[in-house]
Amino acid sequence: MYLKHLNILNYKNISQADPEFCEGINCFVGANGAGKTNLLDTIYYLSFCKSFFNSIDSQNINHEEDFFVIQGTFERNEHEEQIYVALKRNKKKQFKRNKKEYNKLSEHIGLLPLVMISPSDERLITEGSDQRRKYVDSVVSQYNKLYLEQLIRYNRALMQRNALLKKHDQLNPGLIAQLDVWDEQLATLGEDIYRHRSQFIEQLVPVFRELYSHISGGNETVDITYVSHYQGGDIMEMLRNNRSRDLILGYTTHGIHKDDLSLMLSGRPVKKEGSQGQKKSFLIALKLAQYEFLSKHNGFAPILLLDDVFDKLDLERGNRLIQLVGEERFRQIFITDTQKERLEGIVRQTGKNNRFFEVREGVINRKNAEMEH
Known part of the structure; x- marks a missing residue:
């Protein structure tokens, strides 16, 4: 193309x-x-x-x-x-x-x-987890239509749940019944989204390490680890157990919308330890690994x-x-x-x-x- x-x-x-x-x-x-x-x-x-x-x-x-x-x-x-x-x-x-x-x-x-490498990619390292989730979502959505549909549906359900939390000041039977509906949707959709994200990271990381080693001359080691609430047990149970806290805060504290990537350079966070050249090499290797991934999936x-x-x-x-x-x-x-x-x-x-x-x-x-x- x-x-x-x-x-x-x-x-x-x-x-x-x-x-x-x-x-x-x-x-x-x-x-x-x-x-x-x-x-x-x-x-x-x-x-x-x-x-x-x-x-x-x-x-x-x-x-x-x-x-x-x-x-x-x-x-x-x-x-x-x-x-x-x-x-x-x-x-x-x-x-x-x-x-x-x-x-x-x-x-x-x-x-x-398409893959774009830009100075603004540094946000993936320096800013919050939402930037890293957007990165993963933008890649997976390019080859998986089902993922994009599930993500849209998940975000709609999350908005509805958060709207309920902001509207009420205490748990009651009516609110609990409504939360049950949204929690089930979040858990079911979130499980599929988590699986797709896991598969993507699993395939991306080996290529990313190889590319970084080539660009850096093999002088440092790098790693990316996927972090999710789904790795900590039953998400439905987490959502139910945290309803009182969510009600106080006015938003949903558990789910795939809180996922993150841990970006490491020689065993330490690249955000803290990397030089400008190392950070740029890290991001370029990440994006070129994304390129390889999309090439493979699209043919x-x-x-x-x-x-x-x-x-x-x-x-x-x-x-x-x-x-x-x-x-x-x-x-x-x-x-x-x-x-x-x-x-x-x-x-x-x-x-x-x-x-x-x-x-x-x-x-x-x-x-x-x-x-x-």
Whole structure:
């Protein structure tokens, strides 16, 4: 699968652009704030029906305009896919595949698998467990439609249970009967979600360790451990036993919505012990393991977006990363960087087809056509 052509109108600081891309490596060079990351975000949007950076859709419209449009032409399994998204202020978003609008956006997730590596990934290490759950959910949802449906149903049931807890100030027979209904749904759906998450982590971790070892030169060991209430016994019993506490707090304290990942570097939390380069290597290895996982499950390579990945990596780690992405398993890659010469040298090492684009104040121009072969 690869992206052939993109058409953008009024997305963030990009007023209009219609670049054509090659299989191989597509590079975007420009100063910070020029619009390189915004361009990657439009590609992400076509895959996930939302921005990687801003969940409030209207804030992605160029502030001087009333709408944005993104259109992409992809080749997927030897068939062309036309994807269209448009948003007008105060209107419902339109999302179409081959001119037919989706009934539910969740139907689109997984059609165009994609992995993005960005400086904002550091939130996976530095912020709370919700970031790590979102990461797991975004990956599993790309290849497992049932998981996404179960997750949506679980979150609805959780909202209903929390609404009940906030509405009442003491347990009574009527409230207990209602909680019984929601607890059973949470426990049943949560068990399936827990199983899918466990299987994903179990398959991801060995590949992640191998990739980190390659990038770091084998100097450190890493590990990821899945942590869940489901590992501690009967979840229905936990939900019942904690009702009084939940009532005081006004929310549900047990369930898969509290799951987390323990991220370790040489036996210590990477959040506390890792240098900037080690943390970046950790996250890159994690995302490349995700890429491998999706490739295996889909039977074809996802698109890979690399946003400013060479910053904070020393030369050796950067060179090892390029050795990896230069392999045939990576079919199409999009890279941003502020330094053209550095990126040209890096890309040359891979031997892959490539195109360079200069990005300046939201304007995208093709450069160096001679570097394509």
